[in-house]
Amino acid sequence: MGLAKRIIPCLDVDNGRVVKGVRFVDIRDGGDPVEVARRYDEQGADEVTFLDITASSDNRDTMVHVVEAMASEVFIPLTVGGGIRNNEDVRRMLNAGADKVAINTAAVRNPDFVKQAADHFGGQCIVVAIDAKQVAGAESPRWEIYTHGGRKPTGIDAVEWAVKMTEYGAGEILLTSMDRDGTRDGFDLALTRAVCDAVGIPVIASGGVGNLDHLVAGILEGHADAVLAASIFHFGEYTVGQAKQRMAECGIEVRL
Amino acid sequence: MNTVAVIDYGMGNLRSVCKAIEHVAPAARVTLTSDPEEVRRAERVVFPGQGAIAGCVAALVESGLRDTLLQTMRIKPFLGICLGLQALYDFSEEGGGTPGLGILRGQVRRFPVEKMTDPETGRVLKVPHMGWNQVHQMTPHPLWNGIPQDARFYFVHSYYVDSADPSCVTGATGYAVRFTSAAAHENIFAVQFHPEKSQKAGLRLLENFMTWDGGS
Numbered sequence: 368m369g370l371a372k373r374i375i376p377c378l379d380v381d382n383g384r385v386v387k388g389v390r391f392v393d394i395r396d397g398g399d400p401v402e403v404a405r406r407y408d409e410q411g412a413d414e415v416t417f418l419d420i421t422a423s424s425d426n427r428d429t430m431v432h433v434v435e436a437m438a439s440e441v442f443i444p445l446t447v448g449g450g451i452r453n454n455e456d457v458r459r460m461l462n463a464g465a466d467k468v469a470i471n472t473a474a475v476r477n478p479d480f481v482k483q484a485a486d487h488f489g490g491q492c493i494v495v496a497i498d499a500k501q502v503a504g505a506e507s508p509r510w511e512i513y514t515h516g517g518r519k520p521t522g523i524d525a526v527e528w529a530v531k532m533t534e535y536g537a538g539e540i541l542l543t544s545m546d547r548d549g550t551r552d553g554f555d556l557a558l559t560r561a562v563c564d565a566v567g568i569p570v571i572a573s574g575g576v577g578n579l580d581h582l583v584a585g586i587l588e589g590h591a592d593a594v595l596a597a598s599i600f601h602f603g604e605y606t607v608g609q610a611k612q613r614m615a616e617c618g619i620e621v622r623l
Numbered sequence: 624m625n626t627v628a629v630i631d632y633g634m635g636n637l638r639s640v641c642k643a644i645e646h647v648a649p650a651a652r653v654t655l656t657s658d659p660e661e662v663r664r665a666e667r668v669v670f671p672g673q674g675a676i677a678g679c680v681a682a683l684v685e686s687g688l689r690d691t692l693l694q695t696m697r698i699k700p701f702l703g704i705c706l707g708l709q710a711l712y713d714f715s716e717e718g719g720g721t722p723g724l725g726i727l728r729g730q731v732r733r734f735p736v737e738k739m740t741d742p743e744t745g746r747v748l749k750v751p752h753m754g755w756n757q758v759h760q761m762t763p764h765p766l767w768n769g770i771p772q773d774a775r776f777y778f779v780h781s782y783y784v785d786s787a788d789p790s791c792v793t794g795a796t797g798y799a800v801r802f803t804s805a806a807a808h809e810n811i812f813a814v815q816f817h818p819e820k821s822q823k824a825g826l827r828l829l830e831n832f833m834t835w836d837g838g839s
Contacts, residue, residue, distance in 0.1 A: 368757055368773070368797075369741075369756060369757070369797055369798060370748075370752065370754050370755070370756045370778075370798055371754060371755045371756070371775060372754075373754050373755070408822065413754065413755055435638070438638055438639050438642055439642045439645075439646075440642075440646075442639070442643050442646070442819060442820060442821070442822055442825060442826055443777070443820055443821075443822050444777060444779075444817075444820050461636040462636055462638060463638065464636065464638040464639050464642070465636070466636070466639070466779075466820065488674075489674060489675065490751070490781075491751045491753065491779045491780065491781070492636075538751050538753070538779075539751075539753060564746075564747075566749075567736065567739075567747060567749055567750060568749055568750065568751065569749045569751070569753050569754070570749075590746060592749055592753075592754070593754070622755040622775045
């Protein structure tokens with residue numbers, strides 16, 4: 368017995384509201400991130416991630432308030448990502464009650480930002496988010512990272528980037544397969560394994576989960592330390608508890 | 624009134640700690656403070672520790688909190704969290720070697736990368752040690768009341784406590800090495816994990832702390 372593999376429900380938040388809402392039968396307000404997070408906490412989620420897709424900085428203040436409200440009521444770890452550009456953004460989110468911040472585009476634009484943030488706040492609260500897409504026609508499989516919510520190719524190799532970010536002090540990698548995101552076909556296991564085996568820090572697999580066996584495969588075949596999913600939980604298809612039960616049946620250590 | 628001072632020397636996020644205490648003890652007065660006088664006045668003290676250990680110890684010295692802490696630790700219920708556990712020991716390997724407060728005997732060591740292998744899968748164990756791991760209660764203690772043996776708590780750290788005095792180890796956890804995840808000595812209780820992020824088990828521990836008289 369030892370460290371449990373984690374299940375992390377993820378919410379997209381726009382101007383303080385959950386995008387598309389969450390459809391549990393018995394929830395009062397499926398658009399309120401705090402209420403949804405509380406439900407996931409009750410179901411046994413190990414952490415919660417909020418991705419702020421808000422475009423304007425005015426609305427970002429709203430996100431700070433959401434994080435504050437969450438931290439007053441839900442006592443499990445919270446990661447906040449989206450639009451984190453500098454140490455001040457990191458500070459605001461951590462002071463509001465976030466445990467970790469996820470940095471994506473800003474890390475690619477200025478890798479030293481990751482180093483500075485890790486030095487200042489401690490690497491354990493700096494998550495580097497990587498959006499990766501398989502390079503078509505490559506002889507052996509390889510993946511390129513994209514920024515700006517997956518719109519801009521960078522030419523940077525995903526595995527090399529993950530290793531570099533580890534050296535820069537990141538405490539965790541949030542790895543999303545753009546090829547799989549939204550498909551419900553399961554994680555890109557080759558990508559997940561390539562990154563997980565290349566770095567000494569924990570990796571969260573993301574993108575493509577359509578059923579509980581996909582979560583199991585992410586751990587057993589992808590070698591992930593944690594699995595992140597959105598839609599399978601949001602639409603009430605499965606609870607986090609059911610996901611953990613299934614993982615436990617497959618011999619994965621989870622917090623039940 | 625039940626008053627608790629949460630030590631803050633300005634290195635960031637302590638909101639969660641305060642909110643969790645307020646949640647389990649709504650009638651208590653929780654003060655986030657770096658003022659030695661305020662710490663002296665409070666009935667209980669929580670020391671969460673923030674940032675890196677060298678900065679932590681230096682900030683305590685600069686703010687005049689070091690001596691106050693050493694004093695209060697002997698007379699009031701005291702709860703150290705994460706770095707607030709590590710700082711109690713003699714010495715830490717972090718930052719090229721940093722002396723701690725020397726209240727408890729032992730060393731703070733970095734997880735040994737060369738030994739970080741999962742015995743079952745043969746795969747690398749990642750550092751930081753991040754997530755929910757089990758805490759084996761080595762001795763009975765009022766702060767364990769109502770918390771099941773081997774309950775899981777949330778950890779995030781790259782350094783661990785290697786105690787030289789087994790009589791102070793009240794919780795142990797395994798991750799490549801077996802380390803001190805909770806220490807108890809007179810009215811001091813200190814934990815490596817984050818009770819404020821450990822859901823029911825963590826909230827119960829905080830609740831127990833808020834009613835603890837400092838005895839064992």
